[in-house]
Amino acid sequence: MQDTGMGLRPEQLASLFQPFNRLGQEAGAQEGTGIGLVVTRRLVELMKGSIDVSSSPGVGSVFSIELGIAAPQGSAAGPHLPAPPAAPAHADAAPHLLLYVEDNPANLRLVEEIVRFRSDLRLLAAADGPRGLALARTQHPExxxxxxxxxxxxxxxxxxxxxRDPATHDIPVIALTxxxxxxxxERGLAAGFFRYLTKPIDIDKFNEAIDGTLAHLRTAKGVAT
Structure with missing residues (x-):
């Protein structure tokens, strides 16, 4: 895809896929939060592809997407039905409930976009500490x-x-700050956070932290039973 817009300088290209970085256009007329390309690249990567961009100031930008080649669906021996996609582990189980306590709408939107690509998760949000605490006590997120x-x-x-509350004492809490x-x-981990993630959010590290925490919960449940 090619456009004829303002184009990007080399230092802007280096920051193009950073969440919430609008490359100096925060006060411009074009609305946005700076997460669209981040989510797009992650979606392409999930399909075993890659996305590249080249740009020249005053000329425009060229975006290209390359996807892997699908295996042939037939052969000389006769046609074959395509293999169904592999089902994720615990696909028949209810989605895991994830509570996000965050007052910044842009950060919340990015996490919503990440979770939207994961059928094994369901997101619940609270905009401040007291509401987050109340939801944790009533909804019992994992x-x-x-x-x-x-x-x-x-x-x-x-x-x-x-x-302090026996009903929520064992819920793993991941700092995202x-x-x-x-x-x-160091202080966060000493205070009892299970994991400590920093912003801007790295999507791969985010998913790794969620998957690792879920694996920990499965192991703990197996030991308990």
Whole structure:
């Protein structure tokens, strides 16, 4: 696909696929949050493909998508029906409930887009600490994603309350925050966060953290039974 827009400088190309980075157009007339290309690239990668871009300032940009070649559906021995896609593990089970406590709509939208591609997850959201705590107690999510800088209560305060309540004590809580200093991560893990993810969100690390936490829960359940 080719356009005849403003084009991009080399330093802008290097940041093109960063979540929420609108390359200096935040105050422009064109609306957006800066996550469309991030989600598009991830979708292409899930289909074993790749997306590339070349651009020249004042000329425009060229986006190209390359997908893997599907295996042939027939042979000299006769036609064959295409093999059905492999079912994900636990595909017959209800989706795992994921609670995200986040007051930034753009961050919430990105996580919603990530979860939309995962049929094994269902997302529930709260915009502040007290509501997140209330939903955790009434909905019993399997995993909680927690921003740290929240209105009403900080993420660390919500975590402490969750740990005091026997009904929520064992729910793994993953920090998802812009506080990315090594000392911040050390304090977060010491406070009891199961994992500590930093913003901008890395989609692969996000999915790895969710999958690892679900695997931990399955193992813990197996030990308990």
């Amino acid at each position: 995993i909680i994603l927690m921003d740290l800088n929240l209105p009403g209560m900080s993420g660390a305060e919500v975590l402490a309350e969750l740990r 812009a506080s990315a200093m090594a000392s911040d991560i």
